[in-house]
Amino acid sequence: MNVVILEDESRAASHLARLIGKIAPEMKVIATFDTVRDAVSFSQQGHSIALIFADVQLADGLSFELFRQVPLQCPIIFTTAYDHYAIEAFKTNGIDYLLKPIEEERLEQAIEKAKQFSPSLALEKIMLMATSGTGRSYKSRFMVKAADKIRSIPLEEINAFYSMEKASFIHTLDKRNYCIDYSLDQLENLLDPVRCFRINRKYIVTMLACRNILVWSNSRLKLKIDGLEDDDIIVAREKVQDFKIWLDS
Structure with missing residues (x-):
């Protein structure tokens, strides 16, 4: 550098x-x-x-x-x-x-x-x-409550983390949503940055979410994620360049 x-x-x-x-x-x-x-x-x-x-x-x-x-x-x-x-x-x-x-x-x-x-x-x-050789480990599983059961969901089954009404959720490949006890700011430090990217204040996505990306207005990008109809799954303009580099790395 x-x-x-x-x-x-x-x-x-x-x-x-x-x-x-x-x-x-x-x-x-x-x-x-x-x-x-x-x-x-x-x-x-x-x-x-x-x-x-x-x-x-x-x-x-x-x-x-x-x-x-x-x-x-x-x-x-x-x-x-x-x-x-x-x-x-x-x-x-x-x-x-x-x-x-x-x-x-x-x-x-x-x-x-x-x-x-x-x-x-x-x-x-x-x-x-x-x-890096720091030996740092990142969070790879999340314990969630589903009805009267407890599940442990691996990151490989998650395509997005998002916030809504002061709570945080994970969205899985099978189109289910689970509430978790972490804020997005906390998650940003817990997740592997090679596998996850915070695209805006509401969403952190994994590579699994990046299969359908649309060019949006004002040089932004919009992600279409199965099971999520939110119009805010948009890569913030100031993050677009880094997001493209992350996708290509």
Whole structure:
């Protein structure tokens, strides 16, 4: 996951690199430049860059000149001591504007925002979850009450989790619905992100639910799930790109 820093103060560049390594160890700072000229030369060589951290004022001019000369597609997080460049910053691929001194919490928020913007970062995040050696186990079964009986339903039989009227439910492949004692926010942390995806505030779906996907209005996607007639099974617009990457991973 290649990252480039544009910063004309060496101490500031080193501090930023340390923070990036702490917050997102999967990121690799492959280059740091203090001039627009060197950054342009590097960018024109076709390197794979997932994210750029850019101070506005470099040693030989404003970093905006780089983005005018080289049509980069990656997101940019601007880091500067001046607030009057913000409008210009967001005319590029700028997705956040951090004022110095940079706070760790704000930097972490900006990096998370960049992961939503960038397909390459989002994919790597999913793969990291899938292959991490932490030994973390995810919830694979849910105990439910069915009439006067208790059942344990494996994830392999579930195609969706949803909320309705302040309660949460699972929807199974045989078109049955069961109430469960978990909120969707809790489920999002309990379920394997390789197998489950939260498409909006009301729904978490499994791969089993993704057999009939329609292109919907405003660049969104709509899922048709057997047994559920809800019109809200729609992938939120800000989640569409990550959802497509999840489907393809």
